[in-house]
Amino acid sequence: xxxxxxxxxxxxxxxxxxxIACRHCQEDMSGHQYKVASFISATTAxxxxxxxxxxxxxHLLGKxxxxxxxxxxxxxxxxxxxxxxxxxxxxxxxxNLCICAFENTAKNISYSDYQKNSKPFRDAFYGxxxxx
Numbered sequence: 001x002x003x004x005x006x007x008x009x010x011x012x013x014x015x016x017x018x019x020i021a022c023r024h025c026q027e028d029m030s031g032h033q034y035k036v037a038s039f040i041s042a043t044t045a046x047x048x049x050x051x052x053x054x055x056x057x058x059h060l061l062g063k064x065x066x067x068x069x070x071x072x073x074x075x076x077x078x079x080x081x082x083x084x085x086x087x088x089x090x091x092x093x094x095x096n097l098c099i100c101a102f103e104n105t106a107k108n109i110s111y112s113d114y115q116k117n118s119k120p121f122r123d124a125f126y127g128x129x130x131x132x
Contacts, residue, residue: 005022005024005025005027006027007022007025007027008022008024008025008027010022010024010025012024065111066106066111066114067111070111070114071102071106074102074125075095075098075099075102078094078097078098078101078102078125078129079091079094079095079098096131097129097130097131098129100128100131101125101126101128101129101131102125104128104131105121105124105125105128108124109121109124
């Protein structure tokens with residue numbers, strides 16, 4: 001059991017049948033009321049963190065976040081629409097327009113909606129292609 005010393009307020013681990021004295025200041029703790037020192041184990045914190053992260057991603061964030069491979073494929077197909085050679089400046093300009101169009105479209109159409117029907121995404125994407 002972990003208890004707090006009434007004199008120095010430090011945590012002490014006590015075992016049944018042991019002499020009850022603070023291991024820090026040696027104060028005899030017999031006859032005192034004990035306050036159980038609160039703590040959370042590392043395992044509990046890990047389980048809560050992982051579980052919370054999983055729930056957040058699957059149920060809160062996962063509906064809107066597009067996988068990197070999907071995002072890349074959409075942007076790359078936009079940049080290479082005409083499949084003609086471009087100079088570096090033209091490529092950068094078109095790439096930035098496509099990234100902007102993707103970002104604006106992804107704000108309004110969740111990934112789960114895109115998976116169900118990509119036509120509304122495509123229509124909105126082409127409408128957002130005039131980003132500045």
